[in-house]
Amino acid sequence: MDKPFQYDKYATGKDFIGRRKESITIESMLRSNQNVLLYDAPKTGKGSLIRHALYDLKISSYPFIAGHISLACIRSRDTFLREYASTLLKSAASDDGEAEDLAREYLSDTDFEAAALSLPEKLALHFSVPVIVIIEQFQNFMLFDDWEDMLETLEIAWSGRERATYVLSGSKINAMKDIFENRKHFYRFAEYVPLEPIDEKEITEYIIRGFSKGGKIIERDLCLGIARLFESNCWYINQFLSICDSLSRGFINEGILVEALEMLVSAHSLRFREAADGMTGFQINMLRAILDGTVKLSSSDTIEKYGLNSSANVRRLKDALEKKEIVVFDGDDVPRIIDPLFKYWMKKYYFAIQ
Numbered sequence: 001m002d003k004p005f006q007y008d009k010y011a012t013g014k015d016f017i018g019r020r021k022e023s024i025t026i027e028s029m030l031r032s033n034q035n036v037l038l039y040d041a042p043k044t045g046k047g048s049l050i051r052h053a054l055y056d057l058k059i060s061s062y063p064f065i066a067g068h069i070s071l072a073c074i075r076s077r078d079t080f081l082r083e084y085a086s087t088l089l090k091s092a093a094s095d096d097g098e099a100e101d102l103a104r105e106y107l108s109d110t111d112f113e114a115a116a117l118s119l120p121e122k123l124a125l126h127f128s129v130p131v132i133v134i135i136e137q138f139q140n141f142m143l144f145d146d147w148e149d150m151l152e153t154l155e156i157a158w159s160g161r162e163r164a165t166y167v168l169s170g171s172k173i174n175a176m177k178d179i180f181e182n183r184k185h186f187y188r189f190a191e192y193v194p195l196e197p198i199d200e201k202e203i204t205e206y207i208i209r210g211f212s213k214g215g216k217i218i219e220r221d222l223c224l225g226i227a228r229l230f231e232s233n234c235w236y237i238n239q240f241l242s243i244c245d246s247l248s249r250g251f252i253n254e255g256i257l258v259e260a261l262e263m264l265v266s267a268h269s270l271r272f273r274e275a276a277d278g279m280t281g282f283q284i285n286m287l288r289a290i291l292d293g294t295v296k297l298s299s300s301d302t303i304e305k306y307g308l309n310s311s312a313n314v315r316r317l318k319d320a321l322e323k324k325e326i327v328v329f330d331g332d333d334v335p336r337i338i339d340p341l342f343k344y345w346m347k348k349y350y351f352a353i354q
Helices: 020-031 046-059 077-092 096-106 113-119 119-127 138-143 145-160 171-184 200-212 218-231 234-247 252-278 279-291 300-306 313-322 340-350
Strands: 036-039 067-071 131-136 163-170 327-329 335-339
Touching: 020 036, 020 046, 036 138, 036 171, 046 113, 046 131, 046 163, 067 077, 067 119, 077 096, 077 119, 077 131, 096 119, 113 119, 113 131, 113 313, 119 131, 119 163, 119 252, 138 145, 138 171, 163 171, 200 218, 200 234, 218 234, 218 252, 234 252, 252 340, 279 300, 279 313, 279 335, 279 340, 313 327, 335 340
Parallel strands: 036 163, 067 131, 131 163
Antiparallel strands: 327 335
16 A cells, blocks of 8 residues: 655655646746756655656657756766766667767767767757756766866857757755855856745645545644644645554544654754754754844844854855855844754754744
């Protein structure tokens, strides 16, 4: 029997909730040969969204070749280029023999880098179909020794594209903002598609439906509380619900939710503790101010109340917490803690805020 709440694989079919608007937008952009820029916090459904949009393209009989490249385990230029070329060839070819033939035809150039980066256009022309290149964990380019040169090389290589379309996805908000907004790499190359919060009602229906598969019942108010606690992060929600499901036989009551939450927090507490231990005293003080709902972090009252030293120090602290991907600031400079469970852990277990 399938588990009602999946969190260890991409959400597809009935497990794909929310993001319908974004999926339609991305599908439309890909049909129009528009490049897509997608970034948000880890485990907010970016990978599932991309795959759902591609699935809709496929079932509508739209012809295309799609190559997925993840930088999660890639740390160098050479490794990326080899993986890039290999993935595209395997995606386009019907078997290993055809992939080898394509490699001989299009990668025999002495300049392997140029040949690899031009491969999407060549494959699109060869097969007479659009080629969609998906690069996930895009911010990991910044881990390369020559990352700025690498990005500039990609900009030049992709600037003349005609038949290839690119989906650039990242799970470190501030790093992606640094690349695309602050440094303005790939300026006007791709359109950013923001992820809106998933509707709480839709999450509520999903929870009720999931438990009903096993003959279990949960009240709507409790479902709403779950959606709000995890700020509609479906990865955390599905982990939490999976624990609840294992603890219950029929009715999901508040006691089960409390026990499941303690178990979930325990599973993640080590990395939360390491994150907290990696912050300075000033950074901890600023985080406390943010948890207290403080918006004007540079005000004299805030600096005095939380011991932030000076407005210059506040700027340094904001920059440090952004680089650690703990806090993100919106266009109005309002701070938000990125990870909802880390936020809960800091309030209850670190600061003991009631």
